Amino acid sequence: MGKIRVAVVGVGNCASALAQGIEFYRESPAAADADFVPGLMNRDIGGYLPGDIAIVAAFDIDRRKVGRPLTEAIFSPPNCTKRFVGRMPAGGPVVRMGPVMDGVAPHMADYPTTGPFSPPPSRRATWKRSCGIPARRSWSTTFPSVRRRRPVSTPRRASGRG
Numbered sequence: 001m002g003k004i005r006v007a008v009v010g011v012g013n014c015a016s017a018l019a020q021g022i023e024f025y026r027e028s029p030a031a032a033d034a035d036f037v038p039g040l041m042n043r044d045i046g047g048y049l050p051g052d053i054a055i056v057a058a059f060d061i062d063r064r065k066v067g068r069p070l071t072e073a074i075f076s077p078p079n080c081t082k083r084f085v086g087r088m089p090a091g092g093p094v095v096r097m098g099p100v101m102d103g104v105a106p107h108m109a110d111y112p113t114t115g116p117f118s119p120p121p122s123r124r125a126t127w128k129r130s131c132g133i134p135a136r137r138s139w140s141t142t143f144p145s146v147r148r149r150r151p152v153s154t155p156r157r158a159s160g161r162g
Contacts, residue, residue, distance in 0.1 A: 001047050007057035011065050011095055015058070016074035016081040023085050025050035059098030066097045 008015045025040060037043045043050065058070045065073035071088040073095045074081070 001052065003052050003054045004048060005054055005056045008055055009059050009098060011058050011060040011070065011073045013079050013081045016079050019055060019070060019074050020085040020088070022050055022053050023088055056093055058093050058095045060095050061098055061100050065095045068095055070095055
């Protein structure tokens, strides 16, 4: 069987736990009866084992993580996931800049760290231009195949019956 290739969008605490968990269970020996492995409900799912999962791409908007290998970026601030794997393997995918689609949470602007948590200021405009997205889009250009229904004015009924 082949590998299960996974792309991670957002290299935060969950991605850190996922990457460490894959590595932890890749190296852990199988149980003697193959029924119980601490921390896993099922070690074998459809013939796939934890070692068959490979993270092949990673995206984030934090400049402390972008451009670094995933195995380093998962431990960059503001991540606070406990390290439970002694040594992560070198290499792996390099974290690439993702599009800033819905912005950055307001509480992250005041996060006290050595570097600011923010994407490069022109990144969103650059990403939109590279994808061919106009700066402002109207509803009709965003969804051209969907017709927008306009309310139909109907005459008021008389209040009495009969």
